[in-house]
Amino acid sequence: MNYFSSEFKLGILGGGQLGKMLLSETRKFDIQTYVLDPSDESPCKIACNHFFKGDLTDFETVYNFGKQVDVLTFEIELVNIEALEKLENEGIRVYPSSKTLRGIQNKGIQKDFYKNNKIPTADYEIFQDLAALKIKVANNQIQLPFVWKCTEFGYDGNGVKIIRESNDLEQLPDVECIAEEMVPFKNELAVIVCRNPSGEIKTYPVVEMEFHPEANQVEYVICPARIEEIVAEKARSIALNVSVKFDHVGLLAVEMFQTEDNRILVNEVAPRPHNSGHYSIEASYTSQFENHLRAILDLPLGNTDSKLTGIMVNLSGEEGFVGNVIYENIEKILGWRGVTPHIYGKKQMRPFRKMGHVTIVHENVNEARILAEKVKNTIRVISRQ
Amino acid sequence: MNYFSSEFKLGILGGGQLGKMLLSETRKFDIQTYVLDPSDESPCKIACNHFFKGDLTDFETVYNFGKQVDVLTFEIELVNIEALEKLENEGIRVYPSSKTLRGIQNKGIQKDFYKNNKIPTADYEIFQDLAALKIKVANNQIQLPFVWKCTEFGYDGNGVKIIRESNDLEQLPDVECIAEEMVPFKNELAVIVCRNPSGEIKTYPVVEMEFHPEANQVEYVICPARIEEIVAEKARSIALNVSVKFDHVGLLAVEMFQTEDNRILVNEVAPRPHNSGHYSIEASYTSQFENHLRAILDLPLGNTDSKLTGIMVNLSGEEGFVGNVIYENIEKILGWRGVTPHIYGKKQMRPFRKMGHVTIVHENVNEARILAEKVKNTIRVISRQ
Structure with a gap:
């Protein structure tokens, strides 16, 4: 199959920031894209080849959209699974598959899956x-x-x-x-696994996630996690196992707890590019988005190693503000070494809405962490007064 | 001025691959873009916010296009300068300026400029x-x-x-x-300078350009150049001087010869992102495209240092082929460590037409150079039989 500058068509369900960053890779490879999203203001509306407005949970909408493409993927889990099944039966390649998604979409089924497959979980x-x-x-x-x-x-x-x-x-x-x-843990970790239909499989390094205490959103993602090598190896090995057991194709983000006694428990997974892998755009040899694309097209996977330490800071709307967004002090942080903001393109901010992220790359993880906090305390996502 | 997710409008004259890679950065910052290009099949047609078809050398077309935007830049030198002048007089910020472009567009005027400013040239x-x-x-x-x-x-x-x-x-x-x-030289070098209207100025490392003997197109761009540090410093200092003398804003690629007796002679300049800086997307802290954008918006410039050695291999159409392009063996090179192809999105290939490039990043310049040659000898830009 020839994907590059060809008639090949990739469909993407969902047109949010994950889709937008994926489109940056489809553009780089000149792969033709179709995007379905319920919003006319979707960040993916430009940069895809064909945009369709519609409900991702509606059977007919998803089915009719999927019939137009050769390979179908999604950037959000809340899509109509029955439509994916019917498309698969009619020969459309859907990655991750409807079966994998069915094992993940409902957290009860997901937990039972871990139990049945002897994957450690709370x-x-x-x-x-x-x-x-x-x-x-x-x-x-x-x-x-x-x-x-x-x-x-x-x-x-x-x-x-x-x-x-x-x-x-x-x-x-x-x-x-x-x-x-409720298991007492010392770290929340994540490992992104990528796997293609031929079975080639790779993991990104283990990252550490620091959460905002109130919003329960990730505030910093730190790659590599500041943990012992033996713990990191255990986490990567468990993540690999989860991916294989799900027979997963594409990216799978595996979120885990490192307990006080250094056990690794799988918390949950996301079968798509993930917030915990955004650092990879600047810090890795191959970004998570490029590797998702490589994986679902059954191309060889790219190197998941890091060029440098990467830390991601989420940019979420500040409490007390609603309306047309402004990024206060963004000019300031642009002046700092190794700092790159990503603005998702949502015009309207509200408290805790994910509006963008900032990546910090550095030779040293501790200095990167200091800089990340400085970034966090400087840039403000607020609305025009 | 607020550029991010705002009503601010950036105009780009030219919609080729340089514009396309620049749009990747405007998308990252969610900056609204207007593109003018004569071709309906321009690589920039998607991913910009508004595309206009028109002649870049026609006064009225360029003037009317420019009147709609706040800042105007170009990705090709062959644009109507008189229109840029009129736009500047009417308050549109044009970067690089019409004056700078006038000093560069005609190579005779450019050579006289070097002579008058005591910049070494043949x-x-x-x-x-x-x-x-x-x-x-x-x-x-x-x-x-x-x-x-x-x-x-x-x-x-x-x-x-x-x-x-x-x-x-x-x-x-x-x-x-x-x-x-005709000066006997041992190396062709290039230095990309970026400079913003406030006068902040930075150079990228010196790169070495290896040319295809027949087509006179660059075959490999190697960063850093394998030259003595003292020569590299001389080249960067000359490039800085050229940028300042031109009162240049944005990116200026300065192509130079290193003579047998280690003199540096300026060959010519390009006032825009340049083929010799494509390696920067993967290898630099801040890509040339992001720095061009930062510069013309008078934002702080990003770090021009390299994360790793970068080598770029141009992908040009092979002799003996014309028509719908295929990239033979692209799957093979995707399997090699640190190898990233960029496909510009031109459907039709012909001999020597620039269709894309491949970046190789590596810790070691000599190993990178071996891999680059392997890439060059493996991927073929041909047409469907």
Whole structure:
């Protein structure tokens, strides 16, 4: 198959920032792209070859979109799986596959998958609704505190809550959910795995994620993680295993906890380019987006090693502001060595909305971390007064 | 001025591969772009916000296009200068300025500029037409061999010939031209300078250019050049001086000869992102395209240092082929460490047409050079049979 400057068509479900950064790679290889997104203001609207507006969860919309392309991928998990299945049956290559996505989209099914495949993960129990959970708590059959997660439609910390006392249950929505053991951990880690249909598989280095205490969004992603080599090797090996067990094609971001006693527990996965891999655009030999593209086209995978230490700082909307975005002090941080902002192209900001990120590359991880904090404390994502 | 996700408008004259790679940076910063190009199949047609089809040398077309934007730049020198002048007079910021471009567009004026500013360059004489040159040659007033250059509209080795005997004159077109002393040199070097309106100025490292013997196109660009540090410093200092003397804003690529006796002679300049800086996308802290953008917007310049050695291999159409392009063996080179192809998006190939380039990054320049040659000998830019 000839992909470059040809009639080949790649379809992408979702037109957000992940799609936008993927399009930067399709443009580099001159691969023709079709994008489907519900919003007319999607960051992907320009730079793809053909843009379609439509609902990603609607069977007909996704099916009709997918029928036009040769290979179909997605940059968001919340897409209509039945349409993907039908497309696969009709010969469209869908990567990651509907089967893989089905194992991931519902967090209950995902947890069962880890258990059945002996992949280390925190203990959990699944509840069909809130009432069932409340009964168990009332009967003291679940130890407090625990982590509550809704099984579907959660993202970026939405759909995850720490339940410290039974009163906390009153704020929860009545949906299928998981109660998960709260494991004391010293680090949140992530490993991105890429794998192509021929079975070639590579992992990026282990990264460390530092979270914003309130918003539960990642604030810094640090590559490489400042952990012992033996722990890093264990994390990479578990991530490889997860990818193989899912029979995954494309990128799989595996989020993990490093416990106080140095066990690695898989928290959850994302079957697509991931926030924890944005640093790779500047810091890696091959960015996660290029490797996702290589993987789904069954091309040889690029080198996942780093050229330099990379730290990513998320740019999220500041509390107390809503409206047309401005990036205050962006000129200042542009003057600092190895600092590159990425602006996603959303015109409207609101508190905690992901508007962009900044990458810091440096020879030294500790100096990079200092600079990253300086960046975080300087640039402000606010609205025009 | 707020450039990011705002109403600010950047205009780009020319929609070829240089514009396309520049758009990759405007997308990263979410800066709104307007592009003018004569071709409907321009590589820039997607990824800019607004595309206009029109003649870059036509006064009205360029003027009307420019009136819509806040800052105007170009990715090709052959644009209507009078329109740029009028736009400047009406308050549009044009970078590089019409004055700078006027000093560069005509090679005779450019050579006089070097002479008047005591910038080292090979000796030369300007002739209004071919007849005037022939008389001097007939009278033995010019030493053979010499280098003939037409003063206008030459590019990529077109418009440059080595004249070894008086018979060679018969193949030349009857245009204004230069006869230039043929200086024996050991290396062709280039230095890219970036400078913003506030006067901040930086140079990229000196690169070495290896040329294809027949096509007179650059075959390899090697960064850093394998030359002594003292020569490199001299080259960077001359390049800085050229930029300042031209009062240049944006990127200026300064091509130079290193003579047998280690003198540096300026050959010619290009006031824009340049083939000799493509390696910077993968190898530098800040790519030439990002720095061009930073410079013309008067933002702080990014770090021009390299993360790793970078070598660029041009992908030009192979002799004996014409038509719909295919990149034979591209899958093979994708499997090699640190190898990244860039495909410009031209559907039609013909011999020597620039269709893309490949960057090789490596810790070691000699190993990178071996890999570059392997890339060159593996990938073929041919047409479908």
